[in-house]
Amino acid sequence: MGRSRYIWGTTAVVSAGLVGGLLLTGGSDQPGRNADRDGRPGPVKSQARTAALPTTDQGTRATLKQDRTEPFSMLGITWSDPAARVTGTIEARTRAAGSGQWSDWLRLDGTGGQGEAGARRGGTEPAWVGPSDGVEVRVTADGRTSDRLPAGLRLDMIDPGGGDSGTGVPGGMEPAGHHVDAPDDPAESPDPADTEPGEVPDPDAPAGEEETTAPTEPELPADPAPSSQTPTASPPASPPPSATPSPSASATGPAAPPSTAPRPAIVSRAGWGADESISPEEPGYLPGGKIKAVVVHHTAESNNYTCADGPAVVRGIYAYHVRQLKWKDLGYNFLVDKCGTVYEGRKGGVDQPVMGAHAYGFNAETTGISILGTYTDVAPSNAALTSVARIAAWKLGQYGVSPAGTATLTAGESGSNYTRKTWAKGAKLSLPALHGHRENYNTQCPGNAYYAKLPTLRDWAAGPVKGLAIKSVTGAGLSGTTYYTTAAVTVSWTATTPSALIGKYELLVDGEPVATAAGTATSARATLAPGSHQVQVRATHQSGKTATSAAATVVAETTAPTFPVKPALALRTGTVNTTAVPVTLSWKASDDAALKEVRLTAPTTATYGPATTSAGLTAKSGAATTWSLTAHDQAGNTGTATVSGTPVxxxxxxxxxxxxxxxxxxxxxxxxxxxxxxxxxxxxxxxxxxxxxxxxxxxxxxxxxxxxxxxxxxxxxxxxxxxxxxxxxxxxxxxxxxxxxxxxxxxxxxxxxxxxxxxxxxxxxx
Missing domain, CATH: 2.60.120.260 (Galactose-binding domain-like)
Incomplete structure (x- = not known):
């Protein structure tokens, strides 16, 4: 989500209220699907422990060092008031389990509680630190807005479960990241729900055995829907603590419309091991039933996670949002790791307009995609950006919105953004259909390096294919800007748009397609008739938009080079011995199209350019020698000539x-x-x-x-x-x-x- 620019305050910052809908206990985007019965792993239980951070120096500093803790892999700093902000320094370092090595200090963002109704605490974004057994924290107010830190500071430590590495799932099952929801198959029918009851913790109880008890805090109001819209249903009441989630027989949310872009592979909630018992509330859907824009985020945590850690990182964020901040569910709709794996976030169906808690005041009209990590100084990987572009294109394509276009959003609450632009509740804001969190909230999110990539992201998602160019034509020789071939060529190309967003390539000869290749291809073959041709590559983006490369001129011809002046030998000046008599070999070669070179093939070998007509050589005295020359043209045709002589x-x-x-x-x-x-x-x-x-x-x-x-x-x-x-x-x-x-x-x-x-x-x- 991102870093706030205030130290702390009391403005309520909560998510949009969620509209009632289908509860998907198994975490699949297919209603009623049972995780056990479809071969997916069961839920992975996380553990959360807390430690109070007592303040000193009149409430301006807080420190803590614990040399021995229960294992954890993610941490965050939270405080009592979910509306408070900390823009002072919040830092932590951890001791790696096993090696005992302490990490460098990691700075955390004091964004505060961008949660939802019922949020109990504000906090930093959670930080993935890897398996750890020791921690040290230091927090210092900066004094710009307040001289004091917010009350109820504490350290929250999360073990996302799944074994010592924090990456697997229990019971010897495959890692959660291996379970991917493929694009919908219309012929597949969901199985009836058949799950066992799960434990639902008391939302007011401590998160773990070390958790300090927070004072009772009032519930925050829901982020209101835009004033121009009316919710389709009232938010459902949360079930009592003793209740267990019960999947609905049919979806109550909007019907999922088809998209103009293909759906990428998505790891379901069951796939990453979501413990659905900790978030028993039913999902909510956008009041208007339509996604108007995509908001991109970074999770503002460490980038020092492995690709295998992805499911555990998602589980850690989920546990932090729900158990520590007391949100109803994970805030983001989708999460992407640095290897490009996409994870289902907030439940309700990946193909549905699920209301998330990621963009305060604008949750009711947007979907949120977050890349795991922090991207202030370093840009996300191309794999991660590609996946974000694919999700954005798919989700916006369900509602006829171009990722390169703009959207008019209605503010559900007054606010300001990173550039200090302000607006009132109900204001109409024109924003890019794919934009960074900082454009609708006062945060650095998604980080400067990531934000600079947004124009590229829009190009990739919207199409057409960018940077398309012919790279080479093999099977042909190049003279100037023209290629020459006898007939068959292989044309290679390059494009800056990732192949995952490209539907197909076509090789065009004189404007007509002669070969078709997959979007992952980088070359294609063609056989040309004699004559001059214009060769191009046409790329079809997944949106259906096409782009065509600049043309390459390719001449197909089969006429062999000739020697209008036959080769000749002559003696030349120089030192003579019986094995090396100085001679001059001369010739004249030509070609109807483009002469490439002349090669001497006997009695020795040498290659000469097309303008060369003689060479100084030596011959053995008393021996008859035949000198053989082969002329090559750019197309690959050849012609030969010889001359013989004996120096005496x-x-x-x-x-x-x-x-x-x-x-x-x-x-x-x-x-x-x-x-x-x-x-x-x-x-x-x-x-x-x-x-x-x-x-x-x-x-x-x-x-x-x-x-x-x-x-x-x-x-x-x-x-x-x-x-x-x-x-x-x-x-x-x-x-x-x-x-x-x-x-x-x-x-x-x-x-x-x-x-x-x-x-x-x-x-x-x-």
Whole structure:
């Protein structure tokens, strides 16, 4: 519910009066259903113990430390006047049963008694602390409204039952959270009621053996119905303490209308182990029989509970509301744990417009959903928010109300909200159909972090699906903003609306559905005809509203890439040895749609981009090598081409010589030898048949120049000078388009001061 902004006062704050109706002893939303006979666990008995909090310092402080207590898992601080408020500091810490470790101090909210007629005490929201056997409490007034704390302060400790962990149910049964009321089955008929009498405690008796006796307090008036409405029935009288709850044979509340949204799974009261004997009064229903708005809350307790603790936490809140504050039943209509499990709250039928005690002055026109925990600084989990959105959509959908719309509510009492807006009794307030408690009451509830999520919650509940977008198209390549495929693709998408609120997805091609998938799906397949297509995803929200993603252009084509310029090999400059002769592989690939890449598959592997047309490689001397290329387009079509060549090394000794040449030996030369000459016009001539040739030399700072003649014509003058020594250097190359017989002649220039020319032969490509 939330934190008040007053320290304490005397304004009566109670729930709306409840209209008489069906009593559902078994806690099911199906009238007359017996918990034992439908396989559900029986009620779980809770234990409540109290300890007085004596005040000191003229009534401004109260402290208590108990090192040994009976086991408990939930606590709250209560006081005599249900209309009082405490905005001072209320803190507690507990000792964990078993480990003996004390927790950090937990701050409690002094909201007070937002209860109902007959409420006996005001109090904080209850706090789940887990199995504990020790407690310490400190309460301090802040002096803004009063210097004194309210009278009758006490600590209330609750053991929700179900074993040491507080999470199970007795007798070796399954945990209560496993019993879920599925959506109604029209074909199923309820069984006759057959329950045993349960113990009904005296509402004026102490809650437990340690409970301090509170003074007799007057009953508070019921929260009046809106002035524009007249209740359909008078509230039933509470049965005497000795009475036992007796289920009615038929519902006296309004007929449950169908909803525009599907009903989520709900753990029934029997499922979480409700002890119906402690709240024997029959349920009440909204005077107008119609839910106009949903009010969301947090329980303002610790978030340190496990998902398995959920049923026990609900039982603890139930016991606190009924046994400690003396409400007729649990205040909320629905509760949700952080794992998204939904629990039935106040009895009367989850599909009925049951009157809760959660929004003072507005209970008569609303239903209340509370997430277990406190969400001032941290937002609820997506699982919890999803469940809240589903319940809100279902309940509002029963009465034709959009979760994204507004509702005009009639105030059943004067009041103010968190932003200090005030109103008189009977005033008409326009509020969101799904709103936080702080908008109709002066409280921080549902916490700042949760409140910031309300726009998202409304979007999820109302639809259409938000954030729908195509994430990827597999089986296709992407070039720019266009996908290319041969035919079959898998389209993946994403959406920010939870899948539990989505009815289905459809894959559209050129506006027509070609595949349908469940709301939990994230992809679908399609086979496209040749041509360009617009592909989209359409999501149908559970409300029936649709959303369509932006279109992706997908081109289906089966034309293979081609090599309009066939691959070719040529010798290139660089260092030569018998296992690695430098060559250049060149090609030109193209595609009708979009070329993706060219892959070299033999004699080695490499991948090149669509704009690349050549690569520097090496080949083994004397070995015929086939170079294989495959062109890939974005659609996945392929085309291949090959070229073969053999690099052949011709030693310098094979040349026809003129002039003076001297042999030199070194392991740095090819074959260990080379020829050198400083004589001007000395020459070496090689004749070969091939399509590319390179002259191999040794180079140094004293090396000279040489003229090169090809087929009798001077082709170049080459300077062999090098600052560093180089051996087997292909310093000059020439390539022809086809293979033919050619002659290469090298002539020493006789460069002044450095006439020497040293050669290691030639290499040609055949």
């Amino acid at each position: 090394i011709v030693q310098e000794t094979s040349a026809t010589r003129t002039g003076t040449w001297t042999g030199k030996s070194s392991t740095s030369y090819l074959g260990g030898k080379s020829l050198t000459s400083s004589a001007k016009d000395a020459s070496l001539t090689w004749t070969f048949t091939g399509r590319s040739v390179a002259w191999l030399v040794s180079r140094a700072a004293t090396s000279g120049q040489a003229h090169i003649y090809v087929d009798g014509t001077k082709a170049a003058t080459v300077d062999l000078k090098s600052a560093t020594a180089k051996y087997r250097d292909a310093i000059w190359t020439k390539t022809w388009s086809t293979s033919a017989k050619h002659t290469v002649k090298v002539v020493v220039v006789g460069t002044s001061g450095r006439p020497a020319v040293t050669t290691d032969g030639i290499v040609y490509l055949k």
